[in-house]
Amino acid sequence: MPDKFPRLPPSGIKVIVVGAGFAGLAAAIECDRKGHSVTLFEKVDDIDEITRIGDIISFDPNGSKAFERWPGVVDSMEAIARQTDWLDLYHHEGLFVTRQSFAPEKAWGRRINGHRGQLHSIIYRHAVECGIDIRLGSRVEDYFETDYPPQAGVVVNGQRVSADVVIAAEGVRSRGRKIVLGSEENPKSSGYAVYRAWFPADRIRNNPVIQHLVTHGDTHMGFIGPDIHFLASSIKDATEVNWVFTHIDDGNIEESWQFPGKPSEALKYLEGWCPVVHELVKATPDGRLIDHKLVYRDPLPTFISPKARITLIGDSAHPFLPTSIQGASQSIEDGVVLATCLELSGKDDIPTALRAYEKLRYARVHRAQATGPKTRERWHKADWSKVWKNPEMIHLEREPWLLNFDAEKDAYDRYALVVEELAGVKPRL
Ligand SMILES: Cc1cc2nc3c(=O)[nH]c(=O)nc-3n(C[C@H](O)[C@H](O)[C@H](O)COP(=O)(O)OP(=O)(O)OC[C@H]3O[C@@H](n4cnc5c(N)ncnc54)[C@H](O)[C@@H]3O)c2cc1C
Known part of the structure; x- marks a missing residue:
């Protein structure tokens, strides 16, 4: 051909x-x-x-x-x-708000x-x-x-x-x-950093609070709260899971940085957030969490x-x-x-x-x-x-x-x- x-x-x-x-x-x-x-x-x-x-x-x-x-x-x-081809958006305390469909964009x-x-x-x-x-x-x-x-x-x-x-x-x-x-x-600092994690779905398959992320194929959801948004999805026929959330960069390091993150530290930013978010963070295996400063120009x-x-x-x-x-x-x-x-x-x-x-x-x-x-x-x-x-x-x-x-x-x-x-x-x- x-x-x-x-x-x-x-x-x-x-x-x-x-x-x-x-x-x-x-x-x-x-x-x-x-x-x-x-x-x-x-x-x-x-x-x-x-x-x-x-x-x-x-x-x-x-x-x-x-x-x-x-x-x-x-x-x-x-x-x-x-x-x-959608994103399900939730209030940070857990109530479902809206589904945004991306299907109309397929023509683009x-x-x-x-x-x-x-x-x-x-x-x-x-x-x-x-x-x-x-x-x-x-x-x-x-x-x-x-x-x-x-x-x-x-x-x-x-x-x-x-x-x-x-x-x-x-x-x-x-x-x-x-x-x-x-x-x-x-x-310069954007004033924000992100926690990012990616791990096998088996980590959550038996957890009744979050197993719905991986039981019916791929998913994509976002939780919106004051100064934080938390995005999570499952991928590859729901065999892998990832999540990412922004947080205020309260470090005093001017240069860009990237550190291994600890779930216990990440959870401190999420007080009052719903159990789905907490369980996802807690399920993250050692070595699979990164804390990453967002720089800007x-x-x-x-x-x-x-x-x-x-x-x-x-x-x-x-x-x-x-x-x-x-x-x-x-x-x-x-x-x-x-x-x-x-x-x-x-x-x-x-x-x-x-x-x-x-x-x-x-x-x-x-x-x-x-x-x-x-x-x-x-x-x-x-x-x-x-x-x-x-x-x-x-x-x-x-x-x-x-x-x-x-x-x-x-x-x-x-x-x-x-x-x-x-x-x-x-x-x-
Ligand atoms: C957490 C996070 C999430 C993001 N999510 C998205 C997203 O969902 N969608 C999206 O579109 N964008 C996203 N972005 C932005 C996107 O990742 C970047 O805009 C994009 O990767 C930029 O690519 P780049 O090639 O310009 O730079 P880089 O990816 O930084 O690549 C630069 C390369 O240059 C090499 N290099 C550096 N200095 C030298 C040197 N002196 N000599 C030789 N080689 C050198 C480096 O090793 C590196 O390989 C995100 C960014 C971040 C930080």
Whole structure:
């Protein structure tokens, strides 16, 4: 059968990608698909250091569109994804409030919810199968760009490596930001942290308070209370269980952190919460609970370096709060758009590709980012006298502008227009 989305002929463009998270892998795969030649540097020696992180992650239709173009990837993901198209929402004391159905969104594309590490592994394996030059154990120490020759590059393991363009996808603590912004700048606390747990369903199968989570197939539920939301689900034909809840970050550590969590500590935040939530936390086995600080950044003034040969993507450009349910999907969109802009600019006009990429992404990604605090406030500060009369008030906003969106099509459609607009803009020196 002919390949539905064949690799384009070689473009002659050499790309360096830094980081093999969702953003870096998507950029690498999409650049490869467009015929660009990719080298990816990832600091970890063993990819399992990233993929064993157990937590639920969601890709909405706008993010999962890219997976459809990567042969075999969607089928592998569907096989391990949660089979629910609803979210049951409860008051934190246990009363059922409302079921939000996601069925009407099927026309927009797939929602894929699954184990973050396992979904990541599927994408990583696809990148390896594409033959992308992935160099593990390669920590990028610095970035540079030059006029003559017109190039950008990285310093890795003490060596300078050059290419036509460098994509910095190293997450929230990105070193690439220094050359883009001209100075160091640290992420700030969002004021919140999350407890995250994932474990076998056998732990709860005989517990009469919570066994309903795993007796009739996959489930998905949320409990809403003051300053906390607690999400739980069962997955893989209800053989595995996961839960996650936000809590105020009352630690005094400024930097991002991640610690093994203790159920007894987590329970202190949940006084007065219903027995389902308590039993789920208590059932969590040792070593399966993580306490993770959520860091944030205000929107950066730009994603691209002064000579427009280095760009930030994913969390290094725009970290997302989990309540937006969009961080990973937007990271994927970044890679898709960037690879397309490079295809359309060609090797001789890389700066135009990067400027067009920024223009195509900037407003959209920040509008998506703003949905995180909005949903969190809607849940954490819910006015229950109003919610009981109108339960849909606490539904997640599911907007077509965000979800019914094909980033590749949008880039093809708008590239020429955006480049024309940019022609009136004087480049930075
Ligand atoms: C608790 C939590 C839950 C979330 N839930 C969701 C969700 O449900 N849906 C959703 O869409 N988003 C969610 N997000 C957000 C989402 O996880 C991120 O937006 C997304 O993973 C960002 O990917 P990234 O590739 O930009 O960064 P990262 O995943 O941080 O990847 C960066 C990579 O770069 C590597 N690296 C770093 N520095 C260097 C260096 N110097 N040299 C070489 N390599 C380097 C790292 O090892 C890593 O592999 C959540 C985030 C959190 C914290």
